Amino acid sequence: METSPNDQMMLLEIEKLFKDLLSPLQEREGGPPAYFYRIVGCDNQKELLSRVASFAEKLQSTDNFKIWDTVIPLPSDQKIIERIKGILEPISLKDYNNGALLNVLEGKGYFSLTIDDLSPQTIREAFAIVINLYMVNDQPKNISIAMNFVTKVLLWYTDFGQLCPKNRIKPKVLYWGSPKTHEVYFLILVFLLGGDVIVINTTFNDRFDNVDKQNHFCLPIKLSQEIPLPSFPQRRPLVENSPKNISAIQSPTKAAQRPSNLISKIKTDPAIVVKLQHSDNPLQDILLPLPKRSGYISGQFPILPTLFTRYIGVPVSSDDWKAEYYNDLYNLDRTLQRSGHYLKFIEGVSAPTPVESSLIPEQFAHGSFETREDILEKILQANLLPQLKNSIFSNTLKQSFIDSANLFCDSQSHFTSSIFLNFCLKLVVWINRYLPKLLEGSDPLAKDGEGGILQEQCFKILFYGPIKLHEVYLLDFFHRIGSDVLFIHSDLDGDSTFKNFDNNGTMTQVIRNLNSLPLVLFPQKEQLIRKSTVAYNASREIEEVIYSEDVGLYKPWQFEQYLTQPITLKTTYDELKILWQEAAKIRPEFKVQNHKVYIPNLFAKINGVHEDLREYWQDLKTFAQASNTHLIKAVPFCKVTYSRQELYQADYLFNPQGYLDEDKVMKSQHYKFAYLRTPLQEFLLSKINELLYSNVFLFQIDERMKLKILMTVLTMDDSLIKLIETFDFPQEIPKLIVYDSNKESFSEFDAILIAFLNLVGLDILVFTPTKYNTLEQLIRPNLFDVFQLPLLKYDLDLPELYNIPSPSTHKQGFFSRFFNSNKL
Known part of the structure; x- marks a missing residue:
């Protein structure tokens, strides 16, 4: 071309x-x-x-x-x-x-x-x-x-x-x-x-x-075109004056590899054969002696079936499944400590110390290596690995080191000999640090009665918590020399590092349990735990069949950990009076689905009064006497109990995405819901987040209004909190009635609380005998019904409910109306 x-x-x-x-410096004058x-x-x-x-x-x-x-x-x-x-x-x-x-x-x-x-x-x-x-x-x-x-x-x-x-x-x-x-x-x-x-x-x-x-x-x-980055072009090997900067290693496919007699000999000499053992219950099977494992062969050239299991997440085996999980780990650790030849890593593997690094010969700091084989051969020639008497186990040790190092090298996309050398030397330091602890002075393949380990019981390695890539290869080395390796993380994403090591699941077994828990410190003591009886378990199984979402039979507080989704019904005035007394599960559109309870609630505004004022008061009394009903007799009703300074200080309670940081809210000085049951606290905070982006208000929700919404809900009156507390979602719906008879209409804070309670799923009625636009100025009118009664009344005070006569059970005659014409 x-x-x-x-x-x-x-x-x-x-x-x-x-x-x-x-060019030299003197030639750059003016440049x-x-x-x-x-x-x-x-x-x-x-x-x-x-x-x-x-x-x-x-x-x-x-x-x-x-x-x-x-x-x-x-x-x-x-x-x-x-x-x-x-x-x-x-x-x-x-x-x-x-x-x-x-x-x-x-x-x-x-x-x-x-x-x-x-x-x-x-x-x-x-x-x-x-x-x-x-x-x-x-x-x-x-x-x-x-x-x-x-x-x-x-x-x-x-x-x-x-x-x-x-x-x-x-x-x-x-x-x-x-x-x-x-x-x-x-x-x-x-x-x-x-x-x-x-x-x-x-x-x-x-x-x-x-x-x-x-x-x-x-x-x-x-330039106008691009190509994938080729290998660095060079006419002769790079020899820089800085000894620690080693030129890039060439893979075997790109450069001829110099044969290594030492590595070839190690590869062909006899060694232990390790087979990956699968288990349905690794916490138990790790205690199983080798002779009882399928595929075990003893003798001079043993075959060892050993575990390399990633135990991820937490199983649910009882009501106290969390405590049982941590107790299992605690007891496993205690048992393995008693058996010996056991290592536990709960805070990762610490980096080589200066003392350990100083034991590495100077030739590795100042040498020049062209290939990975050069590095491996120099390490083996320098006898940096532990020197053991048993030739089979000694050769297994060397083979395992070579295999783990090559596996690491092959997995790296951008790779240099300096990275490979650093990894190998770190692995050497770790092996010298931990292998003597596993051996404890014993020859691992000695005959029975002479201190042998691998004839009866293999080494045990337990790694708990976050793991780095280099640490994964240390576990791989331990497994290759005949160790049971158990990696444990309670979070379902806790083994993501292994994707760069064993994405296909051929070198490790993965047991992924159903539940996930945030990682905590390794248990230091056994927790109290409760165990279910046979009768209790049978009762629970029956309840799961009877009290399912689809059957329609609900036990008390069955759905307290669910969220609610209000479905505000559009009704006639007569329907409103009938449905007001009905439980949620009786009303149309009620359903339980996908961990959410759909509440057919009522939200209406009643303008004006009946021609017979007594009928108007009797309707209000009937509405107000329903169970779990709170009557507010004048507006505005929300009392602001926080200062402007406290309002703006609450800004830190929001995350960068504009939602509440629930952990911060629960720890703040304004949070007064801590005495409530935990599911209810979580429910209330989720409803605040929902309200922030619900588009129910006619005013703009800017950053300042978000703070108002948060602080208004957090400081709401105890009487409103009690309404929500009593709400067992399928049962009777708590109710709020507001009587508004003057020009002093609802405040922004009132509207916030009304909108919040509506999102929770409560029934809400607003009586406005004046027909003034009140709630319509703050909350979108399409979200609630407006019923218009025949007459308007101004400055109409609300009497005490006990002074309002109950509705007659029979219809009055024509003349009776004249003799009882004194209206309240």
Whole structure:
């Protein structure tokens, strides 16, 4: 394919850029003190790769360069890591923005690593620019996220700071691929420190646009086409002056692998055969001796059926299923402790300590490795793994280490030899730390009576809680040497890390229980528990059949953990009087479905009065004498008991999505529902959230109104709370009656409570003898019925209910009406 004139011009421009990057300082007079470019895309792959390979070869002659192939490796020096952690731990998140972090780093000498004779103050300013840019762009939500970023930058800087100017040539950095976000920030820091930086990315995946949005630091050269990132082109192996930055490892399919006699010998020597054992009850079967397991073969070359089970979620086996779950874990742990040869991990696996890291020979810190086989062979030759007398188990140990390490390598998409070396050395440290505890001085395959372990009982490993990827491979190693491994997490998503290890379920068994619980500390004692009798269980089974959602028979408070959905009925005035007395389950449209009770409630406004005023009062009395009815005799009726300051202080109770944070609400000083049963508390808070976005009001629901809604409901009168308390959803519906006879109509707070009670499912009646527009000004009129009686009355006071005569049981005659014409 011929190169177009435009392509040729771009290639010449890139070639000139490469030349400028290699130029000494004295030749840059009048030009920029440092270069920072990125080439995005690829119009001519062959020509670009050829020029990059030539540039990389010339770069090596400068003796102070870095070539990073798809990743900037983190230094593995544990002393440096611990030093940085020790500095960052006392710094609070707010201090990242006010210079305290920079002051601490300056005081600890982190700005004394100079490049091109830069002063510590100049380096401090470069750090300040990068950290401020990160804070503005990323806005970290918590201290851990910010600390992770700063730690990375400091680790990279410590490694990069070892470069020093030689022969008046600036430090050079070539990044091959698309830098990740944190790496983009660090490349900006390198540029600010005076280093020449070039990024070559043949794809259009360019994260600089999210960091350096105005191309203030890095100038782009964008080509018109893209290709998947090929392997880094090089004419000779990279040998950088920084010993810890190892060139990218090549996979066996891309480079010829040098045969390893030692690894080949280990692979062919006899070893224990471990088979994955499946179990329906791993908490019990882990205690089963090996001879009683199907498939077990003893002798000089044993076959061990062992568990590697992910026990996820919580089973429901009794009423106290939560307590029973934690008791099972507690008792299993106690039993395994007594049996010996047992390890329990409940807070993950701690990183190698400085003392453990110091035992690794210096050759691994300063050596150069081309392939994974080089690394594995050097580790085996150095006898870094525990040395055991039994040749079969010793070889099993080595084979398991090789297999787990290769499995880790094969699972990584972007991989370098430095990452592989760090993983292998970490695994070596962990094996030396924990294997002696499992062995406890015994030879694992000695004959009976001579301290043998694996002839009767295998090792036991219990891992509880969150797990990291490297820790998964440690469990894999333990299983390969003949251990039962049990990973336990109470959350149904707790084993997500295993997806990168065993997505197909061929190396582990997964038991996923039905229920999920938030993870808590591993149980330290046995909990009190109640066990159901046979008669009780039989009764429960019968109840489940009789009192189902579909049958229509309901026991008291059967649905107290359900939500309600009001279905406000549209009725005639006569129907209203009839349905008012009916329980919810008798009314039309009542149903229970999908963990929700659909309540056919009533919401009406009665304007005016009857021609016979006594009939009007008698209707009101009949409505008011229904059970669980609360009568409000004047409006406005809601009393605001919170101050303006308290109102605005409640803003923190909402999450970023605009809904209530229920945990924060329950802990706030305004929360007075704590004495209510827990399902009712959760019900009330869910109804507040529903009200916020229900679109029932005619006024705007802005942020201030959201605060009003929350505080009005949280501080409602106890009489209204009692109405809700008595509401057993299928039974009689609690009722609210409001009498409004003057111009002082409902307030916004009244409307909030009425709308809230309507969403709960209560019946609501508003008597307005004046026919004034009252509720219609605040709540959408289509949500309630309006009944118009013949006459209007103004300044009509509500008499005491006991003074209103009850309706006559027989119809009055014509003359009787005249003799009883005195109306109330």
